[in-house]
Structures are given as structure tokens and as C-alpha cells.
Amino acid sequence: MWRVARSAASTFRRTRRLSTAISAPCIVHKRGADILHDPWFNKDTGFPMTERDRLGLRGLLPPRVISFEQQYDRFMESFRSLEKNTEGQPESVVSLAKWRILNRLHDRNETLYYRVLIDNIKDFAPIIYTPTVGLVCQNYSGLFRRPRGMYFSAKDKGEMMSMIFNWPSTQVDMIVLTDGSRILGLGDLGVQGIGIPIGKLDMYVAAAGINPQRVLPVMLDVGTNNQKLLEDPLYLGLRQPRLEGEEYLSIVDEFVEAVHARWPKAVVQFEDFQAKWAFETLDRYRKKFCMFNDDIQGTAGVALAGLLGTVRAQGRPLTDFANQKIVVVGAGSAGLGVLKMALQAVSRMAGPSADPHFFLLDKNGLITKDRKDIDPAALPFAKAHHEIEGLGLQEGAGLAEVVKKVKPHVLLGLSGVGGIFHEEVLRAMKESDSVRPAIFAMSNPTNNAECCPVDAFKLAGEDIVFASGSPFANVDLGNGKIGHVNQANNMYLFPGIGLGALLSGARNISDTMLEAAAECLASYMSDDEINRGILYPSIDDIRDITAEVGAAVLRAAVAEDLAEGHGDVGVRELQHMSKEETIEHVRENMWYPVYGPLVHE
């Protein structure tokens, strides 16, 4: 069950390993300029003379050989000068300029790109991931220079089984798939949503050490209902309304079959699908192959780990989670996923007859059993009349009224609506029944956060525990005190879920595996950190936490008899590994960017 222990010290913390680390030779089927134009193999000026001779590169590069470390420093220098030169310019201009310089490196030399990303993950995650990735998706058609990933459109019906063989890599381990229908809190962005699978897979490479030659970002373009995009002459996607019903599902089915025909053991992460398709596809496929929905399941685990942290921050035993009053704002894929997992945790702690104190609101206010046309997925969390009449609440009550009357321990936003935790709501949280009220403004990107931390600490009090989905700076509370800002983002779990599923060779991803991931994250923080309001590890430790989460998921898959083994490591071997050996096994399987010798075949 839920433990509270500090894990072994980080071994991955901001290590700049020697570029001379020994790496197995890599076979290339190209020569000359073709290699320079292939970011998987390109080393730019870093090709040693022997390799230049071997691969027909002599004369195609300036004569001096530059070391990997020099190339690294040169890139970081240009990045820092860009920061300096763009000082004072609007934030969106600066963010896009930073994204461009990183993207150019990504397009040119993946080894160097992933090395700078891993070593500077805290600075670069906000560029390749939320919030800047949202801006990139919004401007995708204008920013487009060259494709990345694969695009399957409604016009490709009947062709996908052969199209999948157009992907140049022989092996794919990890796929992130979107239909672009709900990109962060930015709505339907159609084909432009491809930026999200790309950003998520960058996090897979950086955090989980998945080999970048084995990842595949995928856009399933079934049209868009975004009128502005349909009218934009530069829009790069299908100019038609979204497919619905069976027509829609037949496209997803065909894609899924094609993927599994070519790579039967690939793990598929569904990302940023609108709620109805997020739930429907999860139900449809989760027992059939190794997939999960990050917004429903990854978010749930991260939120639950944070919620358990807030119980500890109140100085209460974890079992007190069953008594926490939690108001969740947003009844979509993320909000419902969180409540479902929280309900399972309460049932485990207090028994199946437990009566959790959850309150759920959507755009029409408090959801009760009186709601007409209630979403069946929200029904288990809808309040009965007798549960709220004592509080003077009724169907559709507004957020401020609910917070004033419930005095919740936790206010958690997954609504996608920026600023919805306004002054009246935040002041009401000051009257919470908790000694450390918790405010989770989890919507992305930054402008869609339900509130900003400065307002939260100012209006709800300095004792709050605060988390947001996108990164914000800590708040200076004066008198030398700091209001800690946590980043409650599924990035702490999805890389470990995917990696653990992959290395176990799991047939599918069970609730037990997901619970193991959440439990691992929850138990990662020390009491001292929790008391200081720190609920999640620093993103600098993302490889370390991912190794532990991956091992927890792998062990859960083995224990549940879902594992089939991976590569030359069979189930029996996995079964005999201790917890520490499993963590080590996961670490050893993480790819790390170094220039290995290239051999032409």
C-alpha cells in the first residue's frame, strides 16, 4: 500500500557524462551527403577523419573535427545569446525563437539535441513541452518547415496497412497518437495538434531514455470543427468537418491494426482526444493491446500522488485521504480520470462502502443526480439531494458558492478555463477546513491555468499547498519565505508507464500497473519536502523518477501475469529480479545520447 519512504539517491542528476562513453557501432545504409542530412546519424563537424573516409564524407565538411563537448558548448552559447538578444521582447516571440533554435537542432542532429535536452531539462521542457508547445501547435501551419512523425488522414482509409511501412525505422517501441481534437486547453487544433505527440515523445526520450529512432509521433487527421482553421488558406490538414460515430472509429481501428501488424509490441499512448473519444477508445482497446490514455490515466496518477502529498502536508496519516473534501472543477477526460482513481484509492483505504467527499463541477456548475442528460461517466460522482441539502447546495451551484459552503481541503481545476479560480473563490479557500488548503490549477498551457500562484498565495493564504499544470516560478512571500510552486503534470508518470509497459512486454496496461506508478511517485518525496509544500520531485530528477516508476510498473505487470518479456529478457528473468535489480535493469535499458561509431553496410 501507500508508503512514505525516500528513494535511493539520484544517479542521473544532471550528469554530463563523458562523450567518450563506449557505444556499440551503428549500421548505416547510407553514405556521404545522405548521412549529413539524416538527423539520426549526423554528427555535423564531429565526424572523426576515419569515419569521414569510411562513409565518403571527406571534403563534405570543414576540415577541423570538433568534439561533442565543443559542439554542445557552442549550441548552449548560441542559446544563451538568443536569450540575451530577445530580452524585453514579448514572451510569445521569445518562446517561439527558443523553440525554433531547438527545433533546428532536432532536425539536424538528434544526438546533440537530446543531449542538450537531457542536461537542461528544467530550462528546455517549457519550450518543447507545455506551455510553448501549445503556441507551436497554434502556429503550426506557419512554422512548418519539414514533417516529423506520420500523418494518417480520413482520405487514407484502406491504405494504412501499407502506409505504416513507409516509416523508415525498422523497430518502433513507443507511439503517441492524437486526433488533435482537444489540444491542451486550446480546443480543436486539427492537424496542428501533431506538436503534442512530438513534445510528449521528446519527454519519452529525455525522461525514459527511449531510443529516438524507435519513437513515432502520429496525427490521425479526421478533419476539424475549428472554423478558423478551415478558412485558413495555410492550414495543412483535411478541410472537412470531423468524422463522427462509426466512420470515426473505423479510421482509428484501421490505424491500430496497421500499427500492430508491423510492431505488435509497440506501446501506444492516446493523447489529447476530446473526452467522448478518449473514453470510448480507452474502453475499446485497453484489453486488446498495450495502450493507455495519458489524459485520463497518466493525469489521474499524478494528481493522486499530489493529493496524498497534501494529506501528509496536513500532518495526517494517508488513510485520512478518505475524509478529504475535494472539489474538482472540470468533468472531462482529465477530471473524471482523477476522480475515478481517487475513488479506487479511497475504497482500498476505507473499504468498498467508503463514502468519499468529492464534489464535481462542469461548465453548468455542481453536478448532481438531478442533472438532465448527465454524462454516464460523471454519474458515480454526482451528488444526491440528501448529500448536499444540509450544505444548502443544489444542482448547478456555482464554484464560489460550492467552495464557501463545502470549505474543501482541496480545490482542483481541470477545466481548461484560465482564471476561473478568481478572487472570491480563492478568498473562500482561506476558510477551508484544512490547515494546509491545497489548490491545484492543473489546466494547460499557462493562460489556461485556473489561477496563478501569486494570486493563490496572496488570497488563499501563505499556508496553502499549490500546484499548476504548466511551470510557474516560486512565489516570494517576504520575510525570507517561499511559496513553493509544484508542477502537477502527467510528465511525471507517462514516461515511466510507457517504459515499464515496454520492458515488461505487457499484453495490456492494467489499473494495478497504473496504481503502482502513482504509488511510486507518491512515496518519492521526503517528509521534509512535503512539509515545505513540495509534492513532486524537481524535473531535473525526471530520469531517476522515471526509472523508479518504470520499475514499479514492470513489477506490477509481472505480478499480475501480464508480462511477456522484452528483447532477450524473458518473464522468468523479470520474475527473479528484486526491486533494486528491476530499477537497475530499467536504468540500463535507457538510451543515452553519445556519438557511436557508424559502420556502412
Ligand SMILES: NC(=O)C1=CN([C@@H]2O[C@H](COP(=O)(O)OP(=O)(O)OC[C@H]3O[C@@H](n4cnc5c(N)ncnc54)[C@H](O)[C@@H]3O)[C@@H](O)[C@H]2O)C=CC1
Ligand atoms: N496537468 C496535467 O497533467 C493535465 C492537464 N490537463 C488540462 O486539463 C484541461 C481539461 O482537459 P480535459 O479534461 O481533457 O478536457 P475536456 O474538454 O474533456 O473537459 C473540460 C471540462 O471542463 C468543464 N468546464 C468548461 N468550462 C467550465 C467552467 N467555466 N466551469 C467549470 N467547468 C468548466 C467542461 O464542462 C468539461 O467538463 C486542459 O486544459 C488540459 O490541458 C489535461 C491532462 C493533464
Ligand SMILES: CC(=O)C(=O)O
Ligand atoms: C499535460 C497534458 O497532457 C495536457 O494538458 O493535456
Ligand SMILES: [Mg+2]
Ligand atoms: Mg494531454
